Amino acid sequence: MQTKSRYDSIEYKSHDYARQFEERTKPGEERSPFEKDRSRIIHSAAFRRLQGKTQVFVSGSGDFFRTRLTHSLEVAQIGKALAQRLGADPDLVEACCLAHDLGHPPFGHTGEAVLNECMKDYGGFEGNAQNIRVLTRLSTKSLAYDGLNLTRSTLDGTFKYKRSFATGSKKFFYDEDAPLMVWATDGGVPGENSFDCQIMDWADEIAYSCHDLEDGMKAGMISRARLKANRRLRESLGEEETEWVLEKLAFVEEQLTERSRKGARKVLTSQLIHEFVGAAERELRPTALPTSTDRYRYRLAVDPVQYKHAVALKNIMFGLIVEDVRIATLENKATRIIRGLFDIFSDLNERTAFLFPEDFRDIWLEANDLGKVRTACDYIAGMTDDYAERVYARLYLPQAGSIYSL
Numbered sequence: 396m397q398t399k400s401r402y403d404s405i406e407y408k409s410h411d412y413a414r415q416f417e418e419r420t421k422p423g424e425e426r427s428p429f430e431k432d433r434s435r436i437i438h439s440a441a442f443r444r445l446q447g448k449t450q451v452f453v454s455g456s457g458d459f460f461r462t463r464l465t466h467s468l469e470v471a472q473i474g475k476a477l478a479q480r481l482g483a484d485p486d487l488v489e490a491c492c493l494a495h496d497l498g499h500p501p502f503g504h505t506g507e508a509v510l511n512e513c514m515k516d517y518g519g520f521e522g523n524a525q526n527i528r529v530l531t532r533l534s535t536k537s538l539a540y541d542g543l544n545l546t547r548s549t550l551d552g553t554f555k556y557k558r559s560f561a562t563g564s565k566k567f568f569y570d571e572d573a574p575l576m577v578w579a580t581d582g583g584v585p586g587e588n589s590f591d592c593q594i595m596d597w598a599d600e601i602a603y604s605c606h607d608l609e610d611g612m613k614a615g616m617i618s619r620a621r622l623k624a625n626r627r628l629r630e631s632l633g634e635e636e637t638e639w640v641l642e643k644l645a646f647v648e649e650q651l652t653e654r655s656r657k658g659a660r661k662v663l664t665s666q667l668i669h670e671f672v673g674a675a676e677r678e679l680r681p682t683a684l685p686t687s688t689d690r691y692r693y694r695l696a697v698d699p700v701q702y703k704h705a706v707a708l709k710n711i712m713f714g715l716i717v718e719d720v721r722i723a724t725l726e727n728k729a730t731r732i733i734r735g736l737f738d739i740f741s742d743l744n745e746r747t748a749f750l751f752p753e754d755f756r757d758i759w760l761e762a763n764d765l766g767k768v769r770t771a772c773d774y775i776a777g778m779t780d781d782y783a784e785r786v787y788a789r790l791y792l793p794q795a796g797s798i799y800s801l
Contacts, residue, residue, distance in 0.1 A: 400479060400480055400481060400482040401480070402481055402482035402677050403482055404482045404484075405482050405483055405484065405590065405689045405690065405692075405693065406689045407484060407487075407548065407689070407690070408688070408689075410547065410581075410582055410688060411546065411547060411548040411582075411688055411690060412428040412429075412546050412547070412548070413546065413547045414428075414544050414545065414546055414547070415531075415540075415544060415578065416537075416539065416540045416544050418544065427486060428546050429484055429486035429487040429490055429546065429548070429549065430486045432486075432487070432490040432543075432545045432546055432549040433486055433489055433490040433493060435536060435543040435544075435545065436490055436493045436494045436497070436530075436543065436545075437493060439497070439529075439534045439536075439543065440534070441497045441498075441529045441533070441534055441777065442464070442467075442493065442494075442497060443464075444777065444778075444779050445462065445463040445464035445467055445496060445497070445499075446462055446463075446464040446465075446779075447462065447501075447779025447780055447781055447782070448462060448463040448464075448496075448499060448500075448501055448502075448503075448779055448780060449462070449463065449501065449502050449503035449506075449780055461606055461607070461610055463496050463499060466496065466602060466603075466606065467492065467493055467495065467496050468493075469602045469606055470492040470493075470495060470595070470598045470599050470601075470602045471489045471492035471493045471598075473492075473598040473601050473602055473668060473672065474488045474489055474491070474492035474594055474595055474598035475488060475489045475492075476672050477594045477597065477598055477672055477675055478591075478594055480672065480673075480675070481590075481594065481675065481676075481677045481695075482677065483590060483591055483594055484548075484591070487548055487549060487552065487591050488552070488591050488594050488595060488598075490545075490549045490552070491549060491552035491553055491591055491592065491594075491595040492595050492598055492599070494526060494530060494549070494553050495523075495526065495553060495555075495595055495599060496522070496526070497525075497526050497529045497530065498522050498523065498524065498525025498526035498527070498528065498529050498776065499522045499525070499776075500520075500522070500525075500733070500775060500776040500777075500778070501729070501732075501733070501775075501776075501778045501779060501780045501782075501783040502725075502726070502729035502732070502733065502780055502783070503729075505726040505729045505730060505733075506729060506733050506776075507520065507521070507522050509729070509730050509733040509734055509737075510733060510737070510772060510775065510776060513733075513734065513737040513741070513772070514768070514769075514772055517765060517768045517769065517772075518560055518569055518570060518571070518765070518769065519560040519567065519569070520772055520776070521556070521560075521566060521567055521568075521569075523553070523554075523555045523556055523566065523568070524556070524560075524567055524568045524569045524572070525773075525776055526553050527550070527553065527554065527568060527569070527572055527575065528569065528572070528773070529777075530542055530543055530545060530550065530553065531543070531545075531550070531572075531575060533773060533777070547578070547579055547581065548589070548591065548690060550575075550579040551579040551580055551583065551589050551591075551592065551690070552589055552591040552592045552595055553592070553595075554568065554576055554579055554580065554588075554592065555588065555592060555595075555596060556568060557576065557580070557585075557586050557587070557588070558586075559572075559573055559576075582686060582687060582688040582690075582691065583687060583688065583690070583691045584680065584682050584683060584684060584687060584691050587680075587682065587691070587694075589690040589691055590677070590690050590691065590692075590693045590694060590695065591690060593694060593695040594675075594695060597671075597675055597695055597697060600671075600705055600709070601667075601668055601671045601672065601705065603709060603712075604667070604671075604705045604706075604708035604709050604712070605664045605667045605668050605671070605708065606664060607712045607716070608663075608664065608667075608708050608711065608712065609660050609661075609663075609664045611711075611712060611715060611716050612644070612647055612660055613660065614716075616715050616716045617644070617711060617712070617715050617716065618644060618648065619641055619644045619645060619648060621715050622637070622640065622641065622644070622711065622715065623641075625714060625715065627714075628710070628711070628714035628715070631710060631714070632707055632710060632711075636703060636704070636707040639704060639707065640707055640708070640711055643663060643667075646659055646662075646663055647659040647660055647663060667704075667708075670701060670704075671701055671704075671705055674697050674698035674700075674701035674702070675695055675696070675697050675698075676695075676696045676697075676698075677693050677694075677695065677696070678693065678694060678696045679692065679693060679694075680692060680693055680694040732783055732784060732787045733775065733783070735787055735790070735791055736775050736778075736783065736786060736787055736790070737771065737772070737775060739790055740771035740774060740775065741767075741768045741771040741772075743759070743767070743771075745760065748760060750790075751770075751774060752774075755770060755773070755774045758770050759771075
């Protein structure tokens with residue numbers, strides 16, 4: 396039974412369904428434009444590669460821990476529930492959620508930071524900016540155009556940051572995508588995100604906070620003992636939020652068997668997700684313009700108490716997992732791999748260009764100097780963790796490599 400919204404459904408018009416390139420509707424096609432967008436994202440190669448990319452724990456750390464793919468699926472499920480609650484289109488929000496991590500490179504946020512440092516003189520690198528590049532340039536669906544040719548609403552819903560690299564912002568879109576941003580946000584409010592984008596962002600926060608908490612407890616990195624021993628983290632959380640987190644952890648840790656602790660972890664994450672979804676409301680956007688589409692007439696409002704709880708869980712994850720020496724060791728390895736790959740692929744000539752796969756080689760050969768560096772970045776960003784390790788080993792380790800190894 397579908398959840399009934401307490402709000403009237405948002406109205407989407409032909410302007411919201413518009414695509415950059417005209418398409419002929421296939422005979423017998425019954426899907427809505429947003430359902431098509433969702434299908435295009437799911438069937439893309441970039442989406443499949445998320446199964447081999449790090450969420451928090453490096454891919455291959457164990458068969459329990461989440462990858463970017465499972466995280467994206469969970470974000471989409473939460474986003475759909477939020478859309479049904481708030482009167483947005485569930486297919487549109489689900490598509491935005493499924494696409495929200497397509498541009499993330501191997502090795503999680505470490506890979507993103509290293510690539511951005513490598514690209515600082517060449518237009519930068521940012522995960523969300525790369526999402527847009529994957530959706531509109533790098534993915535292939537047709538002989539007639541590059542990218543997936545998504546609707547304006549879906550593309551706008553993935554444009555999380557409305558500032559270009561040239562502005563100096565830490566979160567940005569690529570300067571060359573400025574015309575695309577103008578097209579996607581036509582009918583919106585300058586500098587602000589669509590309602591669908593805000594739902595996607597809150598769904599991501601919920602999944603990140605709750606599911607990474609579950610993984611951290613399973614790994615033994617998030618516990619009452621470790622939190623109590625970390626004075627700096629407790630001080631940053633504050634007494635009230637620390638006690639709230641300790642209470643949640645106690646529910647799991649006081650179970651007598653691992654089977655019951657597993658059940659308790661699931662009960663806890665389910666309860667938290669339910670509370671965070673229920674904390675979201677829809678309200679009129681005071682900055683909406685007479686020309687704004689309905690997607691910009693509303694904004695997301697989250698209960699302040701529940702928002703603080705979500706932030707506390709996210710800080711717990713950073714304080715007890717990301718800053719843990721075991722994770723830091725893996726991050727050091729990831730830094731060397733990403734930087735080493737960039738050093739090789741950003742400094743090629745027409746002879747050594749054969750290190751690229753054929754499709755990237757064709758792009759590289761036709762590009763100018765700046766385009767060649769961006770192509771190297773695109774290639775590295777699209778790698779899975781395992782593939783990046785294998786390419787690095789083949790290029791740098793004398794005992795590794797074979798004509799059959801890639």
